[in-house]
Structures are given as C-alpha cells and as structure tokens.
Amino acid sequence: MKCSVLTCFAVALLVGCAMPPPERSQQFAVREVPYTPDSGTIAVHCGQLIDGASNLPHGESLVLIRDGRIKRIELGSGRGSGATTMVPVLDLSEYTCLPGLIDMHTHLTDRPEDTADLRVYFSRSAEDTLHQGVENAWATLLAGFTSVRNVGTYVLNADTDLRDYINRGSAAGPRMLVSGPYLTIAHGGGDLYVPGFVEPGDNARFHAGVARGAQQFHERAEVILASGADLLKVIASGAVLAHGGVPGAPEMTREEIAAVVQTAHSDGKKVAAHAHGAQSIRDSIAAGADTIEHASYLDDAGIRAALERGNVALAMDVYNGDYIDTEGRRLQWPEEFLRKNLETTEIQRQAFTRAVKAGVPMVFATDAGVFPHGLNARQFRIMVKRGMTPMQAIRSATSVAAHYLGREADVGELAVGKLGDLIAVRGDPLIDISVLENVDVVLKGGLIFKLPMAETP
Numbered sequence: 001m002k003c004s005v006l007t008c009f010a011v012a013l014l015v016g017c018a019m020p021p022p023e024r025s026q027q028f029a030v031r032e033v034p035y036t037p038d039s040g041t042i043a044v045h046c047g048q049l050i051d052g053a054s055n056l057p058h059g060e061s062l063v064l065i066r067d068g069r070i071k072r073i074e075l076g077s078g079r080g081s082g083a084t085t086m087v088p089v090l091d092l093s094e095y096t097c098l099p100g101l102i103d104m105h106t107h108l109t110d111r112p113e114d115t116a117d118l119r120v121y122f123s124r125s126a127e128d129t130l131h132q133g134v135e136n137a138w139a140t141l142l143a144g145f146t147s148v149r150n151v152g153t154y155v156l157n158a159d160t161d162l163r164d165y166i167n168r169g170s171a172a173g174p175r176m177l178v179s180g181p182y183l184t185i186a187h188g189g190g191d192l193y194v195p196g197f198v199e200p201g202d203n204a205r206f207h208a209g210v211a212r213g214a215q216q217f218h219e220r221a222e223v224i225l226a227s228g229a230d231l232l233k234v235i236a237s238g239a240v241l242a243h244g245g246v247p248g249a250p251e252m253t254r255e256e257i258a259a260v261v262q263t264a265h266s267d268g269k270k271v272a273a274h275a276h277g278a279q280s281i282r283d284s285i286a287a288g289a290d291t292i293e294h295a296s297y298l299d300d301a302g303i304r305a306a307l308e309r310g311n312v313a314l315a316m317d318v319y320n321g322d323y324i325d326t327e328g329r330r331l332q333w334p335e336e337f338l339r340k341n342l343e344t345t346e347i348q349r350q351a352f353t354r355a356v357k358a359g360v361p362m363v364f365a366t367d368a369g370v371f372p373h374g375l376n377a378r379q380f381r382i383m384v385k386r387g388m389t390p391m392q393a394i395r396s397a398t399s400v401a402a403h404y405l406g407r408e409a410d411v412g413e414l415a416v417g418k419l420g421d422l423i424a425v426r427g428d429p430l431i432d433i434s435v436l437e438n439v440d441v442v443l444k445g446g447l448i449f450k451l452p453m454a455e456t457p
Contacts, residue, residue, distance in 0.1 A: 014059070014245060025304050034169040038068030040446025043089045044422060045077060045183075046097035050429070051268035052398030052413040054390060057430060063097065065420030065446035075415060082416045092424045094439060097313065098144025098394065099414050100174075100421030101407045101436075103376050103379060104315050105272075105293055107369030108136045108176065108288035109158040115241055116333050117369070119192050121154050129155065137173025139374030144439035146421040147175040147402075147411050149270045150235045151293065153384070154192040156208040160228040172449055177271060177405060180229035181209035183220055183260055188251045189239025189274060204445035212257035217252075221263040226255050230271045234289070236258050237280035240324075240340040241333075241370065247344055248274035250283065257287035270406055272315070276344060278302055291315045292402055296348035298355060313404045315365030316352050317420050318386060319379035321345030323371035349386050356387040363404050375437045382431075390433045420446035 001263040042065050050062040051073075064072040064087065075247045087115030109129055113121050126130075140148060153159045158180035166173040182190025192206040199206070208227075221232055244250065257273060264271045265288065273284035275295075276296040284292055285305045293315045295302070306312050324333070324341040356362060364383075366376045383393045402412025410419050424441035442450035 014285070014412070015244050016391040020255055024289040024361045030107055034137040035447070036446075037167065037169045038419060038445030040068055040209045040420060040443065040448070041066045041087060041274070042443070042446055043087045045091050045093050046095065046424070047093045048097045048428065049073075049097060049414060050391075050394060051215050051415060052099040052395060053415070057096075060093070061097070063420075063422060065422075065443070068420055068445040068447075070414065070416050070418050073414065078361050090441075091230070091326065095424035095426055095440065096428055096435075097414070097422055097424045097428070099398045099418075100413060100423055100442070101144050101377070101397045102146050102149075102364065102405060103140070103366055103368060103397070104149045104291065104366030104401050104405065105317060105367050106140065106148045106373070106376075107146065107152060107171045107367070108140065108151050108162060108173075108226075108373065109133045110157070110369035110374070111136065111267070112327065112371055113331065115337065117326065118192060118243075119197055121192055122200055122203070123297070123298045124196075124290040126158075126161070127156075129158050129159055130165065133158070134165070134171045134173070136369070136373040137162065137166060137171060137176075139372070140368065140376065141172055141174050141412045141442060141444065143374045143376055144423040144436065144442055145174050145376055145404065146208050146423070146442070146444045147407070149231070149272070149405060150176050150178040151231075152179055152190060154181070154206055154273075156181050156205040157227065163230075164228075169233070172287075172443075175407075175411065177230040177407070178228075179231050179233035180224040180227055182233055182235050182274075183211065183217060183224070184235035185212055187196055187244060187250050189237070189242040190233070190235035190237050190243075193243055195243055206401040211256075213252075213279065217256045218259040218263050221260045224266055225269065228268070231271045231272060232260055233274065233293075234284070234285050236273050238273040239274065240276070240344055241337050243334070245337065247294075247340055249277055250280045252280075252283075254283040254287050256285055257289065261288040268284060270404075281305075283307055285312055291365075294344075295351060295355075296344040298348075298351035300354075303355055303358045303360055306355075307358065309314075313361040313363045314352075314355055316348060316355070317365055317367040317379070318349050318352050318382045320370045321348070322368050323375075327371070331378065349382070352383075353387040356392070361400060361404070362388075362392075362396050363401045379437070380433045380436050393433060394429060394436075420444075
C-alpha cells in the first residue's frame, strides 16, 4: 500500500503513530494512554537520501523500518523488490531524507522568559516544570531533533523526570541524555544565585552540584550520577547568563575538573565542560573532558591542545548571541547578561572559523532554552557562513554528534541496524542549508510524529 504524505491521519493509524499531545490543559492525560516508543514499521520512499555519515548524498532510496529499527536500505525506488510487502509505504519522493538531528547542548527544562528573572525557579512546582519540559520537548521533536543532550538544570531531578516521562511513552519528545545539576562553585556560572534574594528554607535541590576542591567535586559527581544522570556537566569558567561571573575567567581548577572526569569515566559516563575562557578551555581538555561547551575565547593553544588530544570535540553555540541581543534586550534581561553576550558573540564566531579550518571535531550544539525550543536549526546557516560546508554542518548534527554522544550504535545515521529516526525536507540542504529550518516530516523509532499539512485545492 502506498500513502501520500498529505494523508496524515490515515498513515498514522496504519503505523501506530504517536500523534501530537493534547492541548496545554489536557497534556497530562497522555499519562493514562501511553504509546510504545520505537515500535513503528514502515517503508519510506525518499527522493534523495543523506545518510549522515557519507560525504556524498544518495539518490532515490527506500528505507525499510521494522519494529523501530532500520532493516534495509535500497537505492532506487525499491519497486518490485518485495521489501514493502504488507508494509505501509510513505511517499517522500519529492523530499530529501536525513537522519533525525542531534542537538548536543539543550536545556529542555528551561525557557528564555526565565532568564529575565531567575527567581522564578524557586517558586515553580515540579509538576509545572515537567509540563513546561513536555512542551519544550514536543517543539524540539517537531523541528527534526530526535536526540538531544540536556546539559544542565538548576533543579535536581527536573531533567531525569522529563527524560523518563518521554522514555515511557507518556509524552512525545526527543531521546534525552541528561547531565543533572551543574557541577559548579558557589555563586558560579551554574549555581542558582540571585543577588539580594532570600531563598526559601528548602533550597538544597537548587544547589545540588555546588562544591569546592577536588574531593568535594568527586563526592557531588557521585551523588548526581546516583540520581540517574547520563553524563556530567562542569562549569569551568564564568558564564554569560549568570550574575557576577566573568566568562573569560576560570571558576574551577584543572584538578577539580579532573576529579569530575575521573568519577564519570570510571562509571562509563562522559563529561561536558562549560568553558568560555582560553585557560578554562585548555584546563578542560587536559583534564579529559569529552566536549568543550561554548569555547568563546578559544585561542591557537587551545586548538593545538584539542588536536593533540584527539578525542575531544567543541560544542560552540554560534547562533544564540543574535537572539540574546535582540529578543533578550526586548524582554529586558539583566544588563550584565546583555553586555557579556556582546563581548563573547563575535569573538566566539571567529574562533569557530579558526577551529573548523584547523580540523577540530565540532558537534552541533545550540544552548536551546536560551532561545525558544524548536528554533535549533537556525544555527546551521551561521555554521556554514562561518566556514563549514553544508555536509560538515549536517554531519556535526548526525554521525559526529552521535559519536561524542556515545550512541553511534543507535542514532546519527540512516543505516541498517540503527533506530528508525528519519526526517525529511523539501529542497536540498546541500544547496541551501536553511531548508533544515522547516522540517516537514519527523519519524522517531519508525513512528510518525510530523507530516506536511494538507494543501488546500
């Protein structure tokens, strides 16, 4: 059987698709009617296929997904092969298919409105936090991002609760790997600190990652891992969106970072290091961090250190500076935050260009939550403008990201044995990377979550 992409509901019923969640007031009803993740069976006929790993695209292709995983990929339409017998076929012959995208730096439990006044976190209930996370996750999935790394939360268990809720099929969202609370010094870039504000008495959950000295950081890291974190996040330098910090200045020592890395690696987990400053970048690389977040003041010594170590990637959020300087200013974010954003945006983009030219591994990482979730793909055009080829940019969000995520066996590539995470766009992103800002089709685990709206005759 073959279905037009416009017959959304018919196809959804055929493949057991998990449909969009109810309206805001009814979203928690989905707990009572969960779907089974990664259970879809469908064949997808693609007009062009970018597999996420190859340097060149493939032409017309047929992707067969059975019980959530890719079982076969045939070049050509697959007509007459028997691969689609008794399997619904989704006709995307006018589309380019790609693997589900990966954003390596998100904050699904946060939203940009909160940055104007961080005190909101102290009064928001756990239920409201989960509700907000469900909405953010849905927007992210619809944008074509089927996997994300959630690198930091102010509130203990906020991210693990959301991850588990999605994994149970109680809400639709991307696959999440979560770091738990930021590991940071007191009043540092990852501590929920508002000058002059008197915190509630039961405030320990807002400072779960605060430590000082290698031993304390080791102990805090063990607690966060025990709480269910998939990786750890250290705040090695000051932050842009934090009161009092200086992005270019170290906040953690190399020994403190190394204590966290050793704790994580001994448990088979990775470490993301927030490091704007040149010294903090070098310290994080030397300490063994797996990815360097932001890397705004990356210098030639930092580039050399990354290349010499060889198994570290840069996660540079080169889009959100534009949002902060426009919408953040309109929303009256603290003047300190706006000033530090201006100080870091352009110099970070220049460092990005030098790093790309030098061949340092780069992963797609946006800091979504600083800007509205679902706008993640806006970063692609800046990455291309600042030195990447379109294919490099796509691979940074597919196979390269999957490698540094530690999930290359499951995601990041359209290949036999991988999960059936597939997106499709009209047009060719290798010619115009901005087409990725308007994803038309989203499958996760073989289940359809988005199809084009029916056209009016």
